[in-house]
Amino acid sequence: MKSGLIANFKIKLLCVFSASRRVASRCSRPHFSTMSLNPSIEYQWIDGVERLELYQSAGYHPVMINDMLHNRYRIVDKLGFGGYSTIWLARDETAKHYVAVKIGISSPALPRREPEILRALHDSRSNPQPPRAAPDADACTALPAIIDAFDVSGPNGTHACYTLTPAQGSLKEASFSRLFPIKVARALAAKLATAVAFIHSRGFVHGDIHLRNVLVELPSTFDELSVQEFRGKYGEPDTVPITRVDGQPLTLNVPAQAVVPLYLGKKAQEFTLADTHGLLLSDFGEAFSPATEQRLGRDCNIPLAKRAPEALFEPNEPLSYPSDIWSLGTAIWEILGMKFIFSESETQDEIVAQQIDVLGSHNFPERWRKQWERLGEEQKYAKGAIPQRPTSDRDTWPSLEIAFEEFVQEYRRKREAAGTFEEEETRAILELVRGMLRFRPEERLTIDEVLRSEWMVKWALPQLE
């Protein structure tokens, strides 16, 4: 496939692989674009950690291993970070168990409704709902529960914090260059779809469905480990001293050491069907209720490779449930084959060109074609700029059917133990994915139709039983 453009080189640098017990670093998205970064302070680059420049007023809270938060939570290790927060493993010294503490940035410009939405979803469990295509009895357990919420104040402001059950990590981390066994892949896809069905039935769009936001619970025995036993099993935190490029001493805004996140989980090929019951769809930071609030396409923050095309071509129109279905379609494809359907770290123009190659130019809406084929470079890189057909040479991507054969099936064949999909199942998968990846949002399958699709009914949902 075509290699990344030079323009994306910086983004790729942010995504390099880190130390072995640790996870591949996450790309934190630039939610800080509205904040004024202090360009006078730069830090020496450290692989696999959050952007250190964001330890400033209105940014991340500086946290160190062994810090005590809220008189109760002792920081044990780092679990991850995103554009809005850092996430830590902590020992709840009152309740004597482990929690994940999500410490938000303090920016007042970015109010976060995640705890409120998660609570509303959990509370809605008791509300009677119309009969659904698949039982959602335990779909709510596929959402993280907020255990405690509090604020911490520090040199960078006041940060909303909440505690959640710690998970072993995301499907993305589990599957780095690895494949889920075929039954597990089916069950994960089904469980994820039922979680989305539950959210949609309660009137919410998740807005950020991708495999970094799909976590897997830890075994219940994890809580039995003392901190000392935990360190014996997983090692000491991977810390790297932070230093300034100008050689000046650090201010209080930034911690003395960066911590590379720890992955506590199994590798994809070691997953069993039992593990799939612990799937958690997390990160409700982009969630919204289309009936009561507008989320315009231009404000969509999901990574470009998972973003529904209407968010790009109709940036001033409100998004709704179909945008989740598109992202869910790309996530299911990745679960099955651990290959992107559209490549990450590309420009939006290249990604749309790939979508057209894979899904067929004849399916591309006429109402977007004029914009797509326009000439000229005006406002190409402005926020909300409409994608434009690349004029430089690029490799054409194969159609959906060929991509499934050459990337998903071929890859699975090379790892015999993973298992390949038979002809009839392949046809049903492709029919489902095509229905989820229709360019026009109004033509895309609904989540109920996804759950009633042949592949879900015959192959995926039965694996959950």
Ligand SMILES: Nc1ncnc2c1ncn2[C@@H]1O[C@H](COP(=O)(O)OP(=O)(O)OP(=O)(O)O)[C@@H](O)[C@H]1O
């Ligand atoms: N409960 C948890 N247990 C273990 N790891 C977690 C947990 N919650 C989050 N993480 C890790 O932290 C990462 C970032 O979390 P999350 O996506 O919730 O942060 P965010 O700041 O809202 O990110 P984004 O920029 O994607 O909106 C996840 O990809 C995951 O690896």
